[in-house]
Amino acid sequence: TASASSADGIRRSSHIASGSNKMTGTPGSQDSEEAKASGCATLPHNPQTERLCNKTSICSRSYFLLVMVFFHVYLINVIALLFYVHYSSGQDDDSLSHDAPGTDHSRINSRGASSKVEYQRDFSLPRVEGIRVGHVQKVSLTPGKSHHMRTLSLKPLLFEIPEFLSEDECHVVMQLAQLKGLMESQLMIQEDHEELVKELNLSPEEIFNLLDINQDGQLQHTEVISAFRDGIWLTPDTLREIYAGLKADKNGDGLLSLEEFRLLSNDAFQRFLQQQGVKRSQLVRNSRHTWLYQGEGAHKVLQDIKERVIQLTRLPPAIVDLSEPLQVVRYEEGGHYHGHHDSGPVYPETACTHTRLAANTSTPFETSCRYITVLFYLNSVEGGGETAFPVADNRTYDEVCLIQNDVDLLDTRKNCDKSNLRVTPTKGTAVFWYNYLSDGKGWVGEQDEYALHGGCVVTHGTKWVANKWINIDPDYQRQARYQQLVSQPQDKNNEIKNQNVCN
Numbered sequence: 120t121a122s123a124s125s126a127d128g129i130r131r132s133s134h135i136a137s138g139s140n141k142m143t144g145t146p147g148s149q150d151s152e153e154a155k156a157s158g159c160a161t162l163p164h165n166p167q168t169e170r171l172c173n174k175t176s177i178c179s180r181s182y183f184l185l186v187m188v189f190f191h192v193y194l195i196n197v198i199a200l201l202f203y204v205h206y207s208s209g210q211d212d213d214s215l216s217h218d219a220p221g222t223d224h225s226r227i228n229s230r231g232a233s234s235k236v237e238y239q240r241d242f243s244l245p246r247v248e249g250i251r252v253g254h255v256q257k258v259s260l261t262p263g264k265s266h267h268m269r270t271l272s273l274k275p276l277l278f279e280i281p282e283f284l285s286e287d288e289c290h291v292v293m294q295l296a297q298l299k300g301l302m303e304s305q306l307m308i309q310e311d312h313e314e315l316v317k318e319l320n321l322s323p324e325e326i327f328n329l330l331d332i333n334q335d336g337q338l339q340h341t342e343v344i345s346a347f348r349d350g351i352w353l354t355p356d357t358l359r360e361i362y363a364g365l366k367a368d369k370n371g372d373g374l375l376s377l378e379e380f381r382l383l384s385n386d387a388f389q390r391f392l393q394q395q396g397v398k399r400s401q402l403v404r405n406s407r408h409t410w411l412y413q414g415e416g417a418h419k420v421l422q423d424i425k426e427r428v429i430q431l432t433r434l435p436p437a438i439v440d441l442s443e444p445l446q447v448v449r450y451e452e453g454g455h456y457h458g459h460h461d462s463g464p465v466y467p468e469t470a471c472t473h474t475r476l477a478a479n480t481s482t483p484f485e486t487s488c489r490y491i492t493v494l495f496y497l498n499s500v501e502g503g504g505e506t507a508f509p510v511a512d513n514r515t516y517d518e519v520c521l522i523q524n525d526v527d528l529l530d531t532r533k534n535c536d537k538s539n540l541r542v543t544p545t546k547g548t549a550v551f552w553y554n555y556l557s558d559g560k561g562w563v564g565e566q567d568e569y570a571l572h573g574g575c576v577v578t579h580g581t582k583w584v585a586n587k588w589i590n591i592d593p594d595y596q597r598q599a600r601y602q603q604l605v606s607q608p609q610d611k612n613n614e615i616k617n618q619n620v621c622n
């Protein structure tokens with residue numbers, strides 16, 4: 120009966136519309152718009168609403184006038200708002216100063232009685248323009264020498280600068296790293312995973328629901344594989360082995376149902392893999408690395424590199440100074456790093472690792488906020504070891520396409536040749552890219568999903584690279600507060616603090 124009554128309602132309102140049509144003589148379309156606006160068309164049939172519609176004669180001339188008055192008031196409001204925005208942004212331009220996050224003293228606005236300090240955002244982050252793929256621009260990084268910077272892609276915004284480092288400089292960086300000692304980039308067993316499961320105290324049903332991305336009540340291979348992406352690199356083949364070993368897939372359809380999943384323990388996969396013995400090649404990241412501090416007192420080569428990075432990125436020295444130290448990475452033959460982002464997406468409840476000091480410490484989520492990655496090739500690799508950007512300049516990038524038909528674009532051991540862009544390591548060359556988009560207002564915006572990249576497997580020889588990450592918090596207030604905090608008198612302690620943040 121409900122559908123019958125609403126159909127009745129529609130008929131009734133169309134009757135009213137045609138009636139008023141005759142009365143006012145305005146075009147029918149406008150009238151039926153009014154009838155729609157009155158809400159009569161969707162109201163179910165009920166005597167009270169019928170009375171309401173008729174008594175106030177919603178579709179009459181006076182109602183039409185009322186609507187027009189509202190419309191004009193609305194228009195005047197919009198125009199006033201536009202004027203306001205225009206003038207207030209003009210004022211900002213006038214007061215553009217250079218004492219924002221770049222330098223030691225930021226302008227501070229204390230807001231009334233509130234003790235919370237607000238930093239005025241009157242600073243724009245410089246961003247190098249790519250123009251088009253293949254575009255070459257001259258850059259001056261060191262006195263008496265000019266470099267050529269070539270645009271490799273626009274999504275992500277990615278550049279290549281040959282001869283950024285001299286042969287000697289490459290040699291010194293590798294020697295310093297060896298002197299300091301390199302450690303495994305990733306351990307075989309991920310303990311924090313188990314801890315997290317325990318802490319959250321999830322039921323098998325809850326875990327199943329988390330994993331079942333398309334919510335069809337079955338776990339497909341891709342759903343299980345992507346859940347492990349932090350530690351051990353599963354492929355469809357290893358997954359089949361695990362299912363067989365655990366006798367997990369009872370009906371043999373290649374999927375895990377909730378009933379099949381319930382029979383497994385929380386850490387069944389991890390325990391099975393540990394019993395089998397995880398090989399280095401099965402890790403997400405198979406390399407060794409160390410960190411080299413670049414501040415006052417550091418080796419001249421390291422300080423020079425930092426100065427050149429400041430020139431290259433045109434960022435305020437203070438931001439580069441407070442970023443992570445130089446990371447030096449060594450990949451042996453067979454080494455690789457599967458596809459990943461250097462930065463995480465930043466939500467309001469996420470804290471950046473580098474500004475944690477200045478953030479609300481109660482937040483449980485933390486991520487690296489690396490606005491820019493500068494990657495230096497310290498040697499030319501005999502075979503393999505390219506840096507792959509699987510989706511660079513893709514027109515129709517969609518995350519679900521990364522694993523399809525058993526082809527996993529993030530798998531740099533298998534599918535580097537299917538990446539859109541690959542950079543061959545050449546001694547002394549630097550590449551750099553932005554991991555975040557601009558917010559359109561001169562600050563850091565959303566994470567650039569196209570900045571996905573990985574290190575292809577080294578087939579011959581050793582590969583040496585260095586990474587310089589430039590940390591900027593997408594939350595301007597937190598970045599400004601952090602810089603204010605660490606630039607206070609006890610300068611010596613800042614160096615220590617800065618190093619701790621990165622380890």
Ligand SMILES: [Ca+2]
Nearest residue numbers: 331335337339
């Ligand atoms: Ca599913």
Ligand SMILES: [Ca+2]
Nearest residue numbers: 372374375376
């Ligand atoms: Ca099954």
